[in-house]
Structures are given as structure tokens and as C-alpha cells.
Amino acid sequence: MGRVREAVRSRWQVLYRRSSIQMILSLSFTAVAVVGMVFMGLTLFLRFSYTTNAQQAENSQRLLSQVNWNLDAYLRGMMRISDTAYYNVIKNIDLDEGSLTPALELLYGSNRDSIVSMAVFSEEGELLSATPLRTLKNSVSPQREDWFVQAMDKIENLHFSTPHVQNLWSDVDERYRWVVSLSRYVELSRGGAIEGGVLLLDMSFDGIEQICKDVELDDGGYLYLIDDSGEIIYHPRQQLIYAGLQQENNLVAAGYTDGSHQEQFQGQSRQVTVKTVGYTGWKLVAVVPRESLWTNYSQLVLFFLFVVLFSIFLLVFVNLRLSEWITAPVKKLDRAIKDLEARRSDVNFDVGGPTEVEHLSHSIRSMVSTMDHLMEDIIQQEEQKRRSELDVLRSQINPHFLYNTLDSVVWMTENGRTQDAVVMLTSLARFFRISLSRGSNVIPIADELEHARHYLTIQKMRYKNKFSTDIIAEDGVESLYTIKLIVQPVLENAIYHGMAYADGDGEITVRAFRDGGDVCIEVTDNGPGMPEEVVRGLLEGAGPNTGAKGSGIGFRNVHQRLRLNFGEPYGLTILSEPDDGTTVRIRLSALDEEAARRYRKEERP
The missing domain is CATH 3.30.565.10 (Histidine kinase-like ATPase, C-terminal domain)
Known part of the structure; x- marks a missing residue:
């Protein structure tokens, strides 16, 4: 190690003796200026990054809290409708003595803006009552559907599905409705005996979409909604994601705890804020690209640019004559290459200058000649x-x-x-x-x-x-x-x-x-x-x-x-x-x- 250090020192001494005073001053001043600019830039950047991240995280959390409140109120309304159908209708009617349909139709009529369909099934999957659609598709087996299985497995909970096209009923209007299914286990009375069943409530996805769609985040950010497994419930670019034209980091976001997180996704640094929606386990995710956080701080950017430009001016003033001598042959070589790109036939590569530049010009001339022959062979x-x-x-x-x-x-x-x-x-x-x-x-x-x-x-x-x-x-x-x-x-x-x-x-x-x-x-x-x-x-x-x-x-x-x-x-x-x-x-x-x-x-x- 000592011999290497001594060799490096000797090399620098040789370069020092062979260099002119102009070169030494130029290099020294440039080094000092660059170090100062880097130090100042890093200091401003770290302070600016910390402040903007904290402010953006606070804004995102405040916005998510408002969206969470609206979404929670909407879901509570759906749960109240489910409770009303269960406790005020299903529990008060014996299936051998009366039908559930009239009461369910009345309940549906008062909530038809947010409800697409209501249905009650036996534990064997038999349709007992439904409104307004009453005919199941021949190819559908309710007892095999996820909402039915979840309701029968965990009878004490209400279960929310991810958005899907309603494919359970034969719809005379042939409409494709996007719904979120709310299912629960219910106890049915038949001849005085109690048996199990499932209450299905298909909510219109438009209500959830409208709550999330009206949210506007600063700096090009956006908000999306996922379930506890990471499946997307709402996304402003949902159709592009389903078509495979875009991607989202939703599976990773499902593992985030409530609060703000920093992540890298597809080469982009992003600030991700997460808020869990009660009862459902769903998560609201707000995404703000960190690059966009700079746009609101123009004064700091202008000040930094002023310092950089002033430092560059000094560097250019001191090194002008030296850089002109060094770069003149390089510029000639650059113009020759541009002429070559423009497919001119009379390109002159004799640019003169230092030995290295001269050697480079001869190498490029040889390479161009070889490439022309190769391109003709490849085209044929x-x-x-x-x-x-x-x-x-x-x-x-x-x-x-x-x-x-x-x-x-x-x-x-x-x-x-x-x-x-x-x-x-x-x-x-x-x-x-x-x-x-x-x-x-x-x-x-x-x-x-x-x-x-x-x-x-x-x-x-x-x-x-x-x-x-x-x-x-x-x-x-x-x-x-x-x-x-x-x-x-x-x-x-x-x-x-x-x-x-x-x-x-x-x-x-x-x-x-x-x-x-x-x-x-x-x-x-x-x-x-x-x-x-x-x-x-x-x-x-x-x-x-x-x-x-x-x-x-x-x-x-x-x-x-x-x-x-x-x-x-x-x-x-x-x-x-x-x-x-x-x-x-x-x-x-x-x-x-x-x-x-x-x-x-x-x-x-």
C-alpha cells in the first residue's frame, strides 16, 4: 500500500511540474466551486425534501380521513339496509306461512338508487326470494360463489366482495352492471324450525366510485381503493390496468400500515399514504410522485438556479481560453459526425488538434467506411x-x-x-x-x-x-x-x-x-x-x-x-x-x- 501511495504522489508531482499556472489555478478554482455548489445543493435538497414530504403527507392524510368518513358512511348505510332486511323482514316471516318478496320489494323501492338487487338463498343454494331480478342464469350455482362460501364459513360477519359485473341473474335489459356484493349468514324460519341461509345485497359500484372519483390530489397525485388482499376496488386508471396497459403497486400497498411510506415503483419515487376503512378491511391509498413536489417551490428553485448560474459564469470566465483551445477540434469532429448523420457524402474528418483527437478522427473515418459496407450487406x-x-x-x-x-x-x-x-x-x-x-x-x-x-x-x-x-x-x-x-x-x-x-x-x-x-x-x-x-x-x-x-x-x-x-x-x-x-x-x-x-x-x- 505504501508503494502505491508513493507512486501516486510522484505522478502528481510530475503533473504539477509540467502544468502551467493557468491550468493549476483553473483546476483549483473549479474544484472549490464544484465542492461548494454540491454542498449547498445537498443542504437545500435535504431540507426542502424533508419539509415538502412532511407537508404532503399531512395533506394526504387529511384528505384520506375525509374520504374514509364518506366511504364509511356509505358502507354503514348499506349495512343498515342489510340489517333491516334481516331483522325486520327475514326474522319476522315464516317461509311456510308467508313470502319474503313483498317486504324485500318495499325495502328495495326505498333504496333503489344505491341497491341493484336483493336476494335470499337457502344453505343449499336454493333461491327463496329476490327483487327486482328473480330468474337465475342456468349456468350459475350460488353455493359455489365466493360471497356464498364466505357467508357460510364466517356466519358472524358481513362480507364485502370486490367490484364485478353482475352475472347471477337473467336480465331482460341485457345490462352489464358493476356491483359490490354484501353477503351475510341469516337464520330462516320454516314451520317453526330454524335453518341457515344467505342474504345477498348487490350494491351499485357507482356510489363507491363517485366518492373516490371526486377526490383531487395535488401535484398529479391520485387515490385508489383496494381490499385486504390487494385486489383493486377502484382506480382512476382501472380500465388500463385490467387491459394490461398500466400497472399499479397494489399488492405491496396491501401490506403497508396506516400512514405515509416512500416507495420506488417502475423507476419512479412515490409518496404513498394509506388509510384503512373500518368493517371491510379495505384500504384507501393516496399516491403522489415525489418529482412533482418540486413544482410548488419556485422561489427556492430560482435561488438555487441563480447560484449555479453565477458559479458557472465564473468558471466559464476563468477557463474560457483554455476550454476554447481544448474543445475547438472536438467541436469540429462533432460537426463532422452531424454531417455524417445527415448522410452527406463530403464529410471531412481532418480536424487537427491534440494527438488523442486526431487519432479519434482517423478511427471514426475507418469505422464509418466499415459500417457502410456492413449496412449494404445487412440490407440485402x-x-x-x-x-x-x-x-x-x-x-x-x-x-x-x-x-x-x-x-x-x-x-x-x-x-x-x-x-x-x-x-x-x-x-x-x-x-x-x-x-x-x-x-x-x-x-x-x-x-x-x-x-x-x-x-x-x-x-x-x-x-x-x-x-x-x-x-x-x-x-x-x-x-x-x-x-x-x-x-x-x-x-x-x-x-x-x-x-x-x-x-x-x-x-x-x-x-x-x-x-x-x-x-x-x-x-x-x-x-x-x-x-x-x-x-x-x-x-x-x-x-x-x-x-x-x-x-x-x-x-x-x-x-x-x-x-x-x-x-x-x-x-x-x-x-x-x-x-x-x-x-x-x-x-x-x-x-x-x-x-x-x-x-x-x-x-x-
């Missing part, structure tokens, strides 16, 4: 790769169409439906006439929609008209151009996964329209929909890529061809939820006749 290789991939994808899709269509013709022929087979073969001929398109991969959208219409004709005959179809095109869209065979695989998916299980009331709609500089073709069906993992599998190729029916090869084929032809923003987007149908949006660039002609030329090998 990528172009060949793109053409090869497009050829492979086009070779996959025609056998796939032919197999499925001929399968339908064989089926009809074996069953003696000769006339239908003739109609089907006629549609097949027109189908493949458009598919071949004289060898061109780019066809008018009108031909692509006609191609889809023939395919639907064939499939409707195969499925004995179990579904209806409608093809709609916005004015002017049919005269534009598209790569061929992009709608049929999507229709095939809609039929196999949606219409195959329909009972005569299936619907498939194809709609083509302009969206800015793009064209969108949407295929919508009212089938059973698909869960999220199936949607990801269709686009990402998670399922088996075997070419069998339902494997999704045609679907992925369309998505990959659009990406290869038009780029990353284009392709397929799937909007689907179980029991809610499916919409597949095909997005492609709007090609007029001139653009289509250029596209055909670029596509030729």
Missing part, C-alpha cells in the same frame, strides 16, 4: 430473408383453405345433398379464382370481401344455417387494396370457436372502414368468447403449430404476413372475454392503386 440479407418468409407463409395458407372447404363438400356428398354440393363447388370455384388472383398477392378490398362472402356461403351450408352473416364496407374502402387471404382465416376461427356451439342464433359481422391513414377490417361474432391465455396463444403461437383445425396456424399466418408486409404497428388485435363474444380487428396500411402497383414491384424477387 434482410430483403432476401423477408421474401423467403413471405413465400413460406403464402405456401402454407392455400392447402389449409382447400382442406377445410373440400372437407365440407365431401360431407355433403356422403349425405346425399347433391344440389347443395353443386352450390358449394360453385362458391369454391369463385373462392379460388379470387385466391389465385392471377398470381398477385395484392388485390382490391372488394375482391377480398367477395372472397369472404363465398367462404361464409360454404360454411353456412355446412353448419345448416346455424348462424347469420353481414358484410359492410364504408364508402370508398372497397376501391383500396390489400394483401389477399387475410379475412378468411379470421372467419374460420370465428366459426370453429364461436358458431360451432351456437344454437341457430349465431351472428358474424364483417365491417371494413378507414381509420386515419390505415384500413381496419373487423370480424365480430357473438360466440362464447375466449379467455386471455387462448387469445395470447393465437397471436404468439403458444398452441401447437400443426395445421389441424383449431391450432390457429391460419390466424397466426395472417398476423405474421401483415407484420412482414407493413411493419410492427399492423396486424391483428383480439378483443374477447368469456360469454361476451369476440372482435378481431385487422389493421393494414391504406393502399390506393398507385401504392398497390409500387408494392407489387417491390415484392417481386
